[in-house]
Amino acid sequence: MPDKTVLIVDDEPKMQRVLEIMLKQMGHRPLLAGNGLEALEQIEAHAVDLVVSDLQMPQMNGLQLLEALRGQDSDLPFIMITAYGTVESAVEAMKHGACDYIIRPFDVEQVELSITRALELGRVQRENRFLKSEVSKGWGEFVGQSAAMRQVYEHIGQVARGKTNVLLVGETGTGKELAARAIHQASPRKDALFVPINCAAIPADILESELFGHTKGAFTGAVKDRMGKFELAGGGTIFLDEITEMPMPLQAKLLRVLQEGVVERLGSNRPMEVDVRVIAATNRNPREAIADGKLREDLYYRIQVFTVELPPLRQRLEDIPSLAGHFLDKHSAKLGYPVPDIAPAALACLQRYPWPGNVRELENVMERAVVLSGGEHVDVRHLPLEIAEHAPYAAGGNAAPAPADPAGLALDPAVEALEREFIGRALEQTGGNKTRAARLLEISERTLWYKLKKYGLS
Numbered sequence: 001m002p003d004k005t006v007l008i009v010d011d012e013p014k015m016q017r018v019l020e021i022m023l024k025q026m027g028h029r030p031l032l033a034g035n036g037l038e039a040l041e042q043i044e045a046h047a048v049d050l051v052v053s054d055l056q057m058p059q060m061n062g063l064q065l066l067e068a069l070r071g072q073d074s075d076l077p078f079i080m081i082t083a084y085g086t087v088e089s090a091v092e093a094m095k096h097g098a099c100d101y102i103i104r105p106f107d108v109e110q111v112e113l114s115i116t117r118a119l120e121l122g123r124v125q126r127e128n129r130f131l132k133s134e135v136s137k138g139w140g141e142f143v144g145q146s147a148a149m150r151q152v153y154e155h156i157g158q159v160a161r162g163k164t165n166v167l168l169v170g171e172t173g174t175g176k177e178l179a180a181r182a183i184h185q186a187s188p189r190k191d192a193l194f195v196p197i198n199c200a201a202i203p204a205d206i207l208e209s210e211l212f213g214h215t216k217g218a219f220t221g222a223v224k225d226r227m228g229k230f231e232l233a234g235g236g237t238i239f240l241d242e243i244t245e246m247p248m249p250l251q252a253k254l255l256r257v258l259q260e261g262v263v264e265r266l267g268s269n270r271p272m273e274v275d276v277r278v279i280a281a282t283n284r285n286p287r288e289a290i291a292d293g294k295l296r297e298d299l300y301y302r303i304q305v306f307t308v309e310l311p312p313l314r315q316r317l318e319d320i321p322s323l324a325g326h327f328l329d330k331h332s333a334k335l336g337y338p339v340p341d342i343a344p345a346a347l348a349c350l351q352r353y354p355w356p357g358n359v360r361e362l363e364n365v366m367e368r369a370v371v372l373s374g375g376e377h378v379d380v381r382h383l384p385l386e387i388a389e390h391a392p393y394a395a396g397g398n399a400a401p402a403p404a405d406p407a408g409l410a411l412d413p414a415v416e417a418l419e420r421e422f423i424g425r426a427l428e429q430t431g432g433n434k435t436r437a438a439r440l441l442e443i444s445e446r447t448l449w450y451k452l453k454k455y456g457l458s
């Protein structure tokens with residue numbers, strides 16, 4: 001894990017120099033401070049990944065610096081250097097949240113090891129924070145009371161309690177990830193991590209080390225030990241999305257891990273027991289995937305102990321009104337519009353369209369309708385053409401049916417609404433900085449000025 005910013009805090013220039021050279025050799029970026037106060041300034045100004053601080057210093061010593069940082073709720077990794085004979089202060093530092101201490105005189109290797117470990121710790125902490133916030137996203141978000149969905153909820157409830165592996169099957173956008181999070185949240189493992197990994201999004205040659213981790217030197221580029229997602233998910237749930245995109249040899253290895261309950265980091269021969277529930281998902285028919293050589297049959301039997309099928313939206317049209325209402329609420333709130341109501345004719349269109357992209361597509365269509373209607377009344381003209389053409393009055397006619405409201409297909413007002421929306425978002429993201437907003441919008445600053453004026457936004 002080279003290329004980290006490490007702050008050296010020491011009042012002796014000679015010590016600073018030694019550490020600085022060492023860090024550069026390790027491939028990190030050293031910053032220097034002569035005492036605790038200077039260190040706080042540096043931390044304020046730079047994204048520091050690790051602090052290596054001497055204990056005895058004028059003005060503000062190492063312990064005071066550590067206390068100040070922890071007082072600010074910072075969990076920045078911190079290594080304390082103390083002189084021989086002051087072990088008590090090293091212990092004191094650990095109590096105040098230092099992750100390691102080094103006693104002078106030290107040898108270089110020991111310091112290098114300590115730095116590497118501390119940086120790894122910082123990474124894991126960040127990853128955990130990220131994943132914990134991921135978990136809070138799901139569960140309880142399911143909408144729809146069709147018989148088909150009620151059966152899904154029942155299955156989720158049944159399977160959640162145990163530890164059996166689960167296979168989720170369903171077309172794109174049917175809610176497989178939502179179901180996986182729901183199972184985790186309803187399970188006794190809910191306080192441990194839910195770790196999603198999309199097998200299609202990660203290059204095949206990295207996927208193995210992502211899953212199982214590696215030791216330093218296991219392959220070119222493995223410059224440090226790294227924990228895999230299986231270890232990270234220990235006690236919790238791993239979600240293997242798009243399992244049929246996993247290379248076949250890796251599927252064989254995964255099968256062994258599932259059979260033996262043991263993982264090994266690449267390059268290590270130290271097996272570790274892991275207690276992980278596996279939920280896998282695919283938007284393909286598993287039988288066909290097996291026939292096509294995309295899914296190992298033995299792995300399939302291992303993970304399909306319990307299969308939950310997410311039905312396509314076109315087979316549960318009765319869920320559409322509540323889903324549409326749910327997404328209108330969600331997106332009008334997000335965009336700061338009033339909640340629009342929806343015309344019966346528009347709803348009828350939604351219920352006649354086959355929804356190849358399922359619930360995700362419906363959500364996108366409703367978000368767009370909120371924007372185009374300005375949060376007022378969603379009508380057929382606020383729907384994309386391929387959906388609007390399912391309007392009841394268009395059915396059965398021989399001649400090309402005229403839209404009920406010819407003005408409703410006019411491009412200009414639609415384009416204007418979208419432009420306003422995108423410009424608003426760009427300004428929001430850049431905190432009102434017009435130069436950067438123009439760059440995001442991929443238009444010139446001049447054009448942005450013009451449009452702001454035109455829409456009365458400036």
Ligand SMILES: Nc1ncnc2c1ncn2[C@@H]1O[C@H](COP(=O)(O)OP(=O)(O)OP(=O)(O)O)[C@@H](O)[C@H]1O
Nearest residue numbers: 141142143171172173174175176177178283359360
């Ligand atoms: N029944 C539902 N109620 C409410 N929201 C849903 C429902 N089903 C899906 N969604 C929402 O639709 C979107 C797509 O769902 P999700 O990502 O779980 O689908 P997926 O099956 O994993 O799709 P893909 O195969 O494309 O990855 C998400 O924003 C999800 O919150």
Ligand SMILES: [Mg+2]
Nearest residue numbers: 173176177241
């Ligand atoms: Mg998904």
